[in-house]
Amino acid sequence: MPGTITTIGLDADDTLWQNEQFFRWTEARFAEMLSEHAEADHLRERLLEAEKRNLAHYGFGIKGFTLSMIETAIEVTEGRVPAETIAQILDAGREMLRHPVETLPQVQETLEALAGSYRLVVITKGDLFDQERKLAQSGLGDFFDAVEIVSDKNRATYERIFSRHGDGPAASMMVGNSLKSDVVPAIEAGSWGVYIPHDLTWVFEHVDEPEAHPRFRKLSGLAELSNLISEIG
Amino acid sequence: MPGTITTIGLDADDTLWQNEQFFRWTEARFAEMLSEHAEADHLRERLLEAEKRNLAHYGFGIKGFTLSMIETAIEVTEGRVPAETIAQILDAGREMLRHPVETLPQVQETLEALAGSYRLVVITKGDLFDQERKLAQSGLGDFFDAVEIVSDKNRATYERIFSRHGDGPAASMMVGNSLKSDVVPAIEAGSWGVYIPHDLTWVFEHVDEPEAHPRFRKLSGLAELSNLISEIG
Numbered sequence: 001m002p003g004t005i006t007t008i009g010l011d012a013d014d015t016l017w018q019n020e021q022f023f024r025w026t027e028a029r030f031a032e033m034l035s036e037h038a039e040a041d042h043l044r045e046r047l048l049e050a051e052k053r054n055l056a057h058y059g060f061g062i063k064g065f066t067l068s069m070i071e072t073a074i075e076v077t078e079g080r081v082p083a084e085t086i087a088q089i090l091d092a093g094r095e096m097l098r099h100p101v102e103t104l105p106q107v108q109e110t111l112e113a114l115a116g117s118y119r120l121v122v123i124t125k126g127d128l129f130d131q132e133r134k135l136a137q138s139g140l141g142d143f144f145d146a147v148e149i150v151s152d153k154n155r156a157t158y159e160r161i162f163s164r165h166g167d168g169p170a171a172s173m174m175v176g177n178s179l180k181s182d183v184v185p186a187i188e189a190g191s192w193g194v195y196i197p198h199d200l201t202w203v204f205e206h207v208d209e210p211e212a213h214p215r216f217r218k219l220s221g222l223a224e225l226s227n228l229i230s231e232i233g
Numbered sequence: 234m235p236g237t238i239t240t241i242g243l244d245a246d247d248t249l250w251q252n253e254q255f256f257r258w259t260e261a262r263f264a265e266m267l268s269e270h271a272e273a274d275h276l277r278e279r280l281l282e283a284e285k286r287n288l289a290h291y292g293f294g295i296k297g298f299t300l301s302m303i304e305t306a307i308e309v310t311e312g313r314v315p316a317e318t319i320a321q322i323l324d325a326g327r328e329m330l331r332h333p334v335e336t337l338p339q340v341q342e343t344l345e346a347l348a349g350s351y352r353l354v355v356i357t358k359g360d361l362f363d364q365e366r367k368l369a370q371s372g373l374g375d376f377f378d379a380v381e382i383v384s385d386k387n388r389a390t391y392e393r394i395f396s397r398h399g400d401g402p403a404a405s406m407m408v409g410n411s412l413k414s415d416v417v418p419a420i421e422a423g424s425w426g427v428y429i430p431h432d433l434t435w436v437f438e439h440v441d442e443p444e445a446h447p448r449f450r451k452l453s454g455l456a457e458l459s460n461l462i463s464e465i466g
Contacts, residue, residue: 060362086316
């Protein structure tokens with residue numbers, strides 16, 4: 001039957017496990033380190049500007065974020081930041097890279113329930129090395145038929161991945177916390193797009209909800225996914 | 234016929250295009266920036282130690298290398314490095330990330346000749362974002378049936394990739410400039426391993442040549458690959 005869902009793509013950061021909170025915590029530490037030189041709000045703004053400017057060079061991930069923090073520290077202090085503070089920023093970045101993975105509530109149970117009946121594929125942006133570490137540490141790896149770590153998530157990304165690992169976009173569903181990266185481009189590709197908001201979502205990822213679209217759904221947690229699929233399947 | 238080669242894996246950095254030379258040039262700039270504080274040789278040693286130490290956190294690539302340079306600059310100056318120098322290191326890292334891609338001699342012609350008759354797969358370590366940029370800029374992308382950017386290259390990597398994109402390891406050949414990453418583990422997986430040395434190869438990648446192995450070959454350039462394949466095919 002065309003339209004029957006056989007394949008489910010799942011975003012990783014802030015869909016399977018916590019991610020953005022580590023960035024916010026590190027931002028708060030960063031603000032503290034530089035509190036003599038800049039107001040926290042101003043600093044956050046400058047850091048965001050640096051991140052935007054550097055996105056084309058660094059892509060997504062913690063290493064690029066660390067480099068942007070260092071750059072911002074030099075800028076806001078007009079070159080007076082002591083090396084000791086730079087060393088603290090390096091430490092903060094490395095701590096992020098080794099933080100233990102915290103899976104979100106009901107993720108393990110939901111994947112376990114779906115894994116037998118659907119092809120599950122992790123589809124995530126970010127740093128290859130760091131994402132592989134998190135997947136390994138999460139203990140969720142065995143539930144997935146494939147892992148796709150990509151540098152961008154657009155319509156073509158979903159067409160390609162759902163054709164390679166599934167029965168094409170129309171028989172697939174993408175689930176994630178970013179409307180911009182997970183939901184809207186998957187719907188454009190012809191798949192279902194399921195939005196599970198997370199309290200913290202990076203400001204770059206905000207776009208409007210495609211409320212009226214017949215293949216758009218919004219859930220309050222991953223646990224609701226099994227019901228949704230039986231309903232529309 | 235079992236053993237007939239249908240699939241060729243090719244390493245990217247220093248096999249398809251120049252890479253290591255950009256690291257060496259940047260290292261030389263780095264030594265100059267810190268020439269008042271440390272001898273070039275000593276600095277290189279300390280940088281290499283930092284890279285080794287950080288490999289488990291940063292993986293391979295330019296962003297990690299930049300972070301290790303900053304760390305080393307702080308260490309060798311005992312915290313007296315001026316922020317201006319850190320800013321120069323950030324600039325040097327960004328320049329590496331946008332350097333134009335220089336394909337190696339005969340690469341374009343060789344891939345063109347092989348692409349019709351064999352499945353060609355790029356198999357490369359390093360930073361996802363940066364490798365995708367280089368592949369796009371090189372103009373070589375269309376010759377390849379698949380691109381696999383991986384965090385490690387071991388026996389299992391080649392078993393998996395040559396099964397996914399080809400007819401298994403025994404019908405595949407891996408070509409690259411690193412004995413440790415490209416040649417030895419591919420031979421262990423049951424594939425042919427073709428070594429094309431590059432003048433510059435990262436010290437981490439040195440191991441002995443498996444000279445006596447029947448599926449090991451050494452070429453002086455990619456242009457010799459077509460002949461080799463007809464010979465053993």
